[in-house]
Amino acid sequence: MDLTALPTQSATNMTTDQNTPLNSSNLASSDNMTSTAKAEDGTSQKQANVIDPNAIILAQALTDTAISWRIHNCKISEKTVSQELPLQFLYHYDSLDDAIKQAHPLTPKLLAQFNTLMSAKEAAAALGISADLIATPWHVKVIGSLVVFSEALQLAVRLHWTNTAKTTEQIYTQNKADAVIAAFKDWQFFGRVDVLYKNDKQALISIDEYSIDKDSSVDDWVLTIAAGNDYQLLPATHALSILSKLEEHKPKLPWFEAAILERIE
Secondary structure (H helix, E strand, C coil): CCHHHCCCCEECCCCCCCCCCCCCCCCCCCCCCCCCCCCCCHHHHHHHHHCCCCCEEHHHHHCCCCCCCEEEEEEEEEEEEECCCCEEHHHHHHCCCHHHHHHCCCCHHHHCCCCCEECHHHHHHHHCCCHHHCCCCEEEEEEEEEEEEECCCCEEEEEEEECCCCCCEEECCCCHHHHHHHHCCCCEEEEEEEEEECCCCCCEEEECCCCCCCCCCHHHCEEEECCCCCCEECCHHHHHHHHHHHHHHHHHCHHHHHHHHHHHC
16 A cells, blocks of 8 residues: 555644654643653653654644544444434433423433433423424434545555444434534544554654553554554454543644544535
């Protein structure tokens, strides 16, 4: 797979000087622990001592806005946008106006059905009110993936995204399209992370920041990602560290959201 030939759906306007060496020194930012950072405790000192100063640190590279990252192959793998799915009775009841709740207080019989799945029409029948008085939400769940890549680094990372970790997100809007947009207000990355790295001239490493401590072996938290022609699945703890860093910096990385919103609209 030739990274330089990948088409793009969205790209930043940021550029990187092709003559500047790309390594852990110039990829570092003030809020990342790096091999060139001043160590203030035993943990950061240990990290500084064992990391190759010329290595590219994956999490830092992915969140560096000075790199011209591009988005390729942003696609949807699962999509649910429906008003037909049932909800627990308690959600139907909570959506009612206060005046209707006062006119139809909860009885022991209704309380017993609080966790029962039912349609808005069935909830209305249980309350003895018109079905028009209960709003029917849109159930929205969209799962997709994308590849973010840098030609300069010869690095591509495949990520997965969704609007919610729940079965679906319930959105109360009249319009289906508005429901989908509203559901992605707090979208998130999740799941596996796959890396394709084709530069055999410079080391690429991943740091599992959750496993770093003063007594741990470097093999417990530093992973060297070999150059090759195939995607490599990151171990779960390294993937979690990458996703956490992306979530932390997401407001500064608008190309992700732009590509996702373009795909779901």
